[in-house]
Amino acid sequence: MDQLSKTNAPVLENFWMPFTANRQFKATPRLLAAAEGMYYTDVDGKQVLDGTAGLWCCNAGHGRKKISQAVERQLATLDYAPTFQMGHPIAFDFASKLAANAPGGPEAKLDRIFFTGSGSESVDTALKIAIAYQRAIGQGTRTRIIGREKGYHGVGFGGISVGGLVNNRRVFPQIPADHMRHTLDIGRNAFSKGLPPHGVELADDLERLVQLHGAETIAAVIVEPMSGSAGVVLPPRGYLEKLRATADKHGILLIFDEVITGFGRLGTPFATDYFGVVPDLITTAKGITNGTIPMGAVFASRKIYDGLMVGPENAIELFHGYTYSGHPVACAAGLATLEIYEEEGLLTRAADLAEYWQEALHSLNGLPHVVDIRNLGLVGAVELAPRDGAPGTRAYEIFVDCFNKGLLIRVTGDIIALSPPLIIEKDQIDTIVSTLGDALKRAA
Numbered sequence: 001m002d003q004l005s006k007t008n009a010p011v012l013e014n015f016w017m018p019f020t021a022n023r024q025f026k027a028t029p030r031l032l033a034a035a036e037g038m039y040y041t042d043v044d045g046k047q048v049l050d051g052t053a054g055l056w057c058c059n060a061g062h063g064r065k066k067i068s069q070a071v072e073r074q075l076a077t078l079d080y081a082p083t084f085q086m087g088h089p090i091a092f093d094f095a096s097k098l099a100a101n102a103p104g105g106p107e108a109k110l111d112r113i114f115f116t117g118s119g120s121e122s123v124d125t126a127l128k129i130a131i132a133y134q135r136a137i138g139q140g141t142r143t144r145i146i147g148r149e150k151g152y153h154g155v156g157f158g159g160i161s162v163g164g165l166v167n168n169r170r171v172f173p174q175i176p177a178d179h180m181r182h183t184l185d186i187g188r189n190a191f192s193k194g195l196p197p198h199g200v201e202l203a204d205d206l207e208r209l210v211q212l213h214g215a216e217t218i219a220a221v222i223v224e225p226m227s228g229s230a231g232v233v234l235p236p237r238g239y240l241e242k243l244r245a246t247a248d249k250h251g252i253l254l255i256f257d258e259v260i261t262g263f264g265r266l267g268t269p270f271a272t273d274y275f276g277v278v279p280d281l282i283t284t285a286k287g288i289t290n291g292t293i294p295m296g297a298v299f300a301s302r303k304i305y306d307g308l309m310v311g312p313e314n315a316i317e318l319f320h321g322y323t324y325s326g327h328p329v330a331c332a333a334g335l336a337t338l339e340i341y342e343e344e345g346l347l348t349r350a351a352d353l354a355e356y357w358q359e360a361l362h363s364l365n366g367l368p369h370v371v372d373i374r375n376l377g378l379v380g381a382v383e384l385a386p387r388d389g390a391p392g393t394r395a396y397e398i399f400v401d402c403f404n405k406g407l408l409i410r411v412t413g414d415i416i417a418l419s420p421p422l423i424i425e426k427d428q429i430d431t432i433v434s435t436l437g438d439a440l441k442r443a444a
């Protein structure tokens, strides 16, 4: 088949799509052609309200001129330069800007920034920094990482090892890891508004795993402060505080994976700020450039950085990094993105809308098949009862129905996840909820 078929529609077979039922999609493709503000436009000209900020990443909405102009200027000035034993000012400027606005504030000293190209790379970077740090301080026996069931930490071998989603793990070999139980408990917490009241005792799993493996074998524990990809799993009240205390007790580093929660999603700059619990490492990506240019960043504590800045002055302290670490165009996009967040108050705007969002979402309680509704900041989940013998099909059909009616949602299993851009207005929240509600009423 030639490159352009008769109708100028793209040839579909060559693109191997990620996390997609390729054959099903290519039989009935959904193609987006443009985006502006809160809306996509599909190839047929239909407006689609973005209920997912792309993939949890376009926090400032679409088509932001400040970003595209910054990217254009940077491309025309310094399109690419290496950061291995070489540098360019904008990478240092962006790192300094991130450090000045680091999670936990100045006293947390999470102000050493390692740039990556994605969330998966940020996770693998953080895991390796944790293990390298433990070795540098004489704790070289600590090579195991503790994760959690239902955790999602990207698709690197490290991320799938500490992650807890069976389909991401079952096929591939893994690094030494073990897992705490997840904190989703519909039986006790169904339809809770905000943080669930029950389940803080699940944080005791870290102590149990210390007793099983020995503290001297464990480098770090990694959790999403709020887990998005597994269908919005929230920490019970007090849970993260308990993890922090147990980690401190046993010399275990605490890693917050904030790829989703970072940059305003919960109504604070980071989940670290929302919960007031300070980790030792934080992984970010997605919102760091408003989803426009692939980029990630690991915020490392001064303690960890200084612990690795040892040995001969001419020695490479950490044998790790990527061609695109500190990419100049990504840094330009990131600096412009932070300016937008600051100018429009987007790092805290979700807090102003959280109550309205919560009440709108929970108005869906009682519709057919709805068994739970969860929310935090500008994140929401509507969990459905699975169809007998066909798990995931009910939510998938609602996803297609909503798209056809002009709303983009995310589904994982039979859970509908929502995470709109932080620029959303109340009438658009109403549109999301009414469109989804109508689809739920139509669903078989």
Ligand SMILES: Cc1ncc(COP(=O)(O)O)c(CNc2cccc(C(=O)O)c2)c1O
Residues within 6 Å of the ligand: 055, 056, 118, 119, 120, 121, 123, 152, 153, 154, 155, 224, 228, 229, 230, 257, 258, 259, 260, 285, 286, 410, 412
């Ligand atoms: C907490 C967390 N950690 C790491 C990653 C990996 O990031 P990259 O994809 O950039 O390598 C993620 C990504 N999270 C993610 C990615 C794609 C889809 C969905 C969904 O919820 O449908 C979630 C994530 O949510």
